[in-house]
Amino acid sequence: xxxxxxxxxxxxxxxxxxxxxxxxxxxxxxxxxxxxxxxxxxxxxxxxxxxxxxxxxxxxxxxxxxxxxxxxxxxxxxxxxxxxxxxxxxxxxxxxxxxxxxxxxxxxxxxxxxxxxxxxxxxxxxxxxxxxxxxxxxxxxxxxxxxxxxxxxxxxxxxxxxxxxxxxxxxxxxxxxxxxxxxxxxxxxxxxxxxxxxxxxxxxxxxxxxxxxxxxxxxxxxxxxxxxxxxxxxxxxxxxxxxxxxxxxxxxxxxx
Amino acid sequence: xxxxxxxxxxxxxxxxxxxxxxxxxxxxxxxxxxxxxxxxxxxxxxxxxxxxxxxxxxxxxxxxxxxxxxxxxxxxxxxxxxxxxxxxxxxxxxxxxxxxxxxxxxxxxxxxxxxxxxxxxxxxxxxxxxxxxxxxxxxxxxxxxxxxxxxxxxxxxxxxxxxxxxxxxxxxxxxxxxxxxxxxxxxxxxxxxxxxxxxxxxxxxxxxxxxxxxxx
Numbered sequence: 194x195x196x197x198x199x200x201x202x203x204x205x206x207x208x209x210x211x212x213x214x215x216x217x218x219x220x221x222x223x224x225x226x227x228x229x230x231x232x233x234x235x236x237x238x239x240x241x242x243x244x245x246x247x248x249x250x251x252x253x254x255x256x257x258x259x260x261x262x263x264x265x266x267x268x269x270x271x272x273x274x275x276x277x278x279x280x281x282x283x284x285x286x287x288x289x290x291x292x293x294x295x296x297x298x299x300x301x302x303x304x305x306x307x308x309x310x311x312x313x314x315x316x317x318x319x320x321x322x323x324x325x326x327x328x329x330x331x332x333x334x335x336x337x338x339x340x341x342x343x344x345x346x347x348x349x350x351x352x353x354x355x356x357x358x359x360x361x362x363x364x365x366x367x368x369x370x371x372x373x374x375x376x377x378x379x380x381x382x383x384x385x386x387x388x389x390x391x392x393x394x395x396x397x398x399x400x401x402x403x404x405x406x407x408x409x410x411x412x413x414x415x416x417x418x419x420x421x422x423x424x425x426x427x428x429x430x431x432x433x434x435x436x437x438x439x440x441x442x443x444x445x446x447x448x449x
Numbered sequence: 450x451x452x453x454x455x456x457x458x459x460x461x462x463x464x465x466x467x468x469x470x471x472x473x474x475x476x477x478x479x480x481x482x483x484x485x486x487x488x489x490x491x492x493x494x495x496x497x498x499x500x501x502x503x504x505x506x507x508x509x510x511x512x513x514x515x516x517x518x519x520x521x522x523x524x525x526x527x528x529x530x531x532x533x534x535x536x537x538x539x540x541x542x543x544x545x546x547x548x549x550x551x552x553x554x555x556x557x558x559x560x561x562x563x564x565x566x567x568x569x570x571x572x573x574x575x576x577x578x579x580x581x582x583x584x585x586x587x588x589x590x591x592x593x594x595x596x597x598x599x600x601x602x603x604x605x606x607x608x609x610x611x612x613x614x615x616x617x618x619x620x621x622x623x624x625x626x627x628x629x630x631x632x633x634x635x636x637x638x639x640x641x642x643x644x645x646x647x648x649x650x651x652x653x654x655x656x657x658x659x660x661x662x663x664x665x
Contacts, residue, residue: 274573279571285562285564287569298583299572
């Protein structure tokens with residue numbers, strides 16, 4: 194194999210106090226791959242993402258980002274996080290900054306870009322998520338969907354090698370979900386490597402290259418969307434996918 | 450006519466003291482600001498050691514009357530370091546105010562949503578950068594209303610430095626009262642000046658708060 198995968202996770206464990214959240218997870222994400230993680234709430238999906246960009250330290254196991262083992266002691270955590278874009282469920286835009294400033298602050302303060310250069314790149318990133326006309330608005334003046342798109346632009350501004358999405362549409366009103374998924378789909382088509390935790394089965398089916406089904410801290414089953422949706426190996430996978438498609442599908446119908 | 454002339458004279462005399470009062474207040478507030486921000490940051494983000502130091506400072510200073518701090522600085526410390534009454538009084542007030550301001554800023558830092566720190570770290574900011582560029586700017590905006598309260602208190606407490614002989618408003622009003630035997634007019638004028646200063650300060654800070662309001 195010539196190039197190492199973008200992300201390689203090996204036998205990861207994480208507990209909080211007495212409860213074990215992640216119980217030995219291993220998988221690999223290749224360059225330009227879009228991997229969707231699904232599973233019931235409280236099964237460690239968000240914890241897994243936080244372990245990957247070291248917002249939480251895993252207890253055991255190893256994570257490689259490209260050819261660097263990031264779980265090794267004495268790694269430069271800030272440098273590693275620059276290569277990993279993170280999009281949160283509740284956006285977490287910097288409230289005291291305009292959309293543009295949200296996107297440029299990392300470029301100027303972390304990547305040490307010149308402010309004029311950062312401004313240009315910032316506008317370009319906002320353009321990419323279709324929000325250049327909102328550049329000078331504050332988060333409080335934006336809708337949820339717009340906030341999340343700015344948050345995506347902020348992450349993209351750091352030129353990440355992989356983007357992590359932690360239920361990016363779960364805090365959104367149903368009518369705003371589409372615009373965020375649209376941006377994510379566009380990113381996928383542009384070749385961004387993405388790891389997405391979501392309940393949006395439409396996105397999983399249409400956009401992803403692979404679906405990982407997680408439950409109780411384990412990976413239950415993984416495979417390409419076609420197989421997972423229409424011909425899963427396990428009854429449990431079939432049940433979950435059927436249930437969640439039913440649930441969210443009904444919601445979609447109601448909106449129409 | 451003569452009464453009015455005397456009144457004018459009185460105010461002119463007191464206004465010379467007003468500059469001293471403003472000087473003491475400005476030094477005390479800015480010293481307290483620096484100390485307060487530092488201690489608040491230690492208390493929220495510091496390790497066990499820094500947290501304890503900051504908490505102790507706040508506990509001890511707030512338990513001691515400001516006037517005692519002024520005396521300690523002027524009669525004890527100023528014997529070893531060259532400090533004028535003006536400077537030791539101002540610094541003593543600043544040291545005291547620092548403890549109160551640290552409580553103001555600590556509360557404000559804690560009310561910045563935790564996701565802000567997460568998001569800052571996620572784009573590769575160090576803890577220090579995240580505090581400086583993301584947390585503190587928001588905390589400072591949130592702390593303007595309680596800080597404005599503290600500013601009024603320090604402005605009024607600046608009158609305490611008269612005990613170590615700084616010729617600010619109150620000290621001067623006392624001179625006038627002793628000379629003219631008209632305490633009501635002398636202290637009434639002093640009160641009026643204090644009122645105007647406090648009123649204007651609060652107004653200015655209200656404006657600042659409106660200007661930099663952050664919606665979360």
